[in-house]
Amino acid sequence: MTSEDLDFDRQHIWHPYTSMSAPLPVYPVSGAAGCELQLNDGQRLIDGMSSWWAAIHGYGHPQLTAALCEQAQRMPHVMFGGVTHAPAIALCRKLVAMTPPALSRVFLADSGSVAVEVAMKMALQYWQARGENRRRFLTLRGGYHGDTFGAMSVSCPDNSMHGLWRGYIPEHLFAPAPTCRFEDTWDAAQIAPFTQLVEKHRHAIAAVILEPIVQGAGGMRFYHPQWLKEIRTLCYREGILLIADEIATGFGRTGELFACGHAGITPDILCLGKALTGGTMTLSATLTTGEIAKTISDGEAGCFMHGPTFMGNPLACAAANASLDILEQGAWRHQVRAIECQLRNALLPLQDHPRVQDVRVLGAIGVVETRTPVNMASIQRAFVTAGVWIRPFGRLIYLMPPYIITSDQLARLTSAIAEVLTRDDCFQS
Numbered sequence: 228m229t230s231e232d233l234d235f236d237r238q239h240i241w242h243p244y245t246s247m248s249a250p251l252p253v254y255p256v257s258g259a260a261g262c263e264l265q266l267n268d269g270q271r272l273i274d275g276m277s278s279w280w281a282a283i284h285g286y287g288h289p290q291l292t293a294a295l296c297e298q299a300q301r302m303p304h305v306m307f308g309g310v311t312h313a314p315a316i317a318l319c320r321k322l323v324a325m326t327p328p329a330l331s332r333v334f335l336a337d338s339g340s341v342a343v344e345v346a347m348k349m350a351l352q353y354w355q356a357r358g359e360n361r362r363r364f365l366t367l368r369g370g371y372h373g374d375t376f377g378a379m380s381v382s383c384p385d386n387s388m389h390g391l392w393r394g395y396i397p398e399h400l401f402a403p404a405p406t407c408r409f410e411d412t413w414d415a416a417q418i419a420p421f422t423q424l425v426e427k428h429r430h431a432i433a434a435v436i437l438e439p440i441v442q443g444a445g446g447m448r449f450y451h452p453q454w455l456k457e458i459r460t461l462c463y464r465e466g467i468l469l470i471a472d473e474i475a476t477g478f479g480r481t482g483e484l485f486a487c488g489h490a491g492i493t494p495d496i497l498c499l500g501k502a503l504t505g506g507t508m509t510l511s512a513t514l515t516t517g518e519i520a521k522t523i524s525d526g527e528a529g530c531f532m533h534g535p536t537f538m539g540n541p542l543a544c545a546a547a548n549a550s551l552d553i554l555e556q557g558a559w560r561h562q563v564r565a566i567e568c569q570l571r572n573a574l575l576p577l578q579d580h581p582r583v584q585d586v587r588v589l590g591a592i593g594v595v596e597t598r599t600p601v602n603m604a605s606i607q608r609a610f611v612t613a614g615v616w617i618r619p620f621g622r623l624i625y626l627m628p629p630y631i632i633t634s635d636q637l638a639r640l641t642s643a644i645a646e647v648l649t650r651d652d653c654f655q656s
């Protein structure tokens with residue numbers, strides 16, 4: 228890659244959440260293997276991000292690569308309207324088998340945000356078919372569900388800058404973010420504002436949508452499983468659907484295969500994405516119950532009104548099948564437990580650092596929340612110089628490494644975090 232290439236990148240290519248007038252630097256990467264990214268200049272960085280929750284088995288896993296190559300030669304893509312194929316059938320079989328028994332109908336789409344749109348649309352069509360005018364969604368502040376309009380409308384109004392879209396996105400209902408932490412003693416008073424919102428709007432709410440246990444991009448917070456249990460009970464009692472967005476938490480990241488497992492609950496609609504293909508291809512799945520699928524199908528439209536061009540993409544399905552095969556072998560359980568244990572030992576002592584507001588660890592997720600926001604360009608440079616790939620945002624420095632990370636590699640990541648905390652240039656004052 229030449230310096231002209233990088234100039235072109237800077238002038239013409241959007242990167243996520245960065246200005247085109249004064250873009251943050253980007254680091255040219257030429258390869259990725261195991262738990263390392265390789266930069267163009269040959270430097271290797273230990274990956275603490277799993278490419279945003281996705282690359283759970285690391286990069287270049289031979290089973291994933293073989294599945295992709297084999298499927299690429301056979302049939303990388305074919306439309307899903309009017310045809311079907313073995314990779315999609317195998318994948319949906321696996322998803323139905325590994326999720327709670329009630330979730331037996333699968334819609335395959337192309338990204339996490341689209342899975343959320345699909346889930347919301349399912350809920351709306353369900354109530355339309357039942358002749359009830361329910362159009363509002365109830366969610367928790369501090370959540371994040373994606374960048375498309377429906378998903379934004381249920382993401383935290385502050386983080387998603389709802390002010391920018393006033394009059395354009397529907398106004399949904401937001402209960403206060405849970406503050407009772409995962410390991411705290413349950414405080415039953417917490418749920419009261421949520422219950423009040425349900426009671427006030429009970430006939431207008433189509434569904435509750437939330438990220439179970441871990442609020443990810445909205446703040447990296449872990450809340451008490453009893454929250455989820457109470458919400459599940461309330462939704463059953465009031466006849467409101469419950470959508471669980473497990474796009475980030477699914478496939479073992481929190482220590483349970485799905486985060487709903489911490490509370491032993493089954494949602495009515497479940498969104499999966501990110502790690503579904505082991506981080507190789509973009510693919511998502513929205514699962515629901517037979518009853519919801521039947522109600523939608525028997526309604527006025529006669530079908531579910533969605534069908535993306537790349538629905539059920541065979542290449543992505545083949546990768547997902549390989550990734551789920553690896554998960555089925557079960558090593559993830561002790562890998563995630565070992566990561567959790569090491570993250571606790573290495574990160575919790577940072578709690579006493581004057582720059583640190585809070586430290587929290589759950590499963591293979593470690594979060595150091597600082598008192599002031601990071602200085603993005605400097606901290607990124609400091610991490611790269613230390614040989615690690617960690618990408619903080621705001622006041623959050625966090626790790627969610629591939630499950631196969633070794634303890635030496637993980638120690639490099641955690642010491643890099645401890646090291647940057649000593650540097651004034653890495654933080655805004």
Ligand code: PMP
Binds near residue numbers: 339372474475476501
């Ligand atoms: N839901 C959650 C919980 C997520 O973390 C994300 C992505 N960060 C999404 C939805 C959106 O997924 P995608 O970026 O694939 O559209």
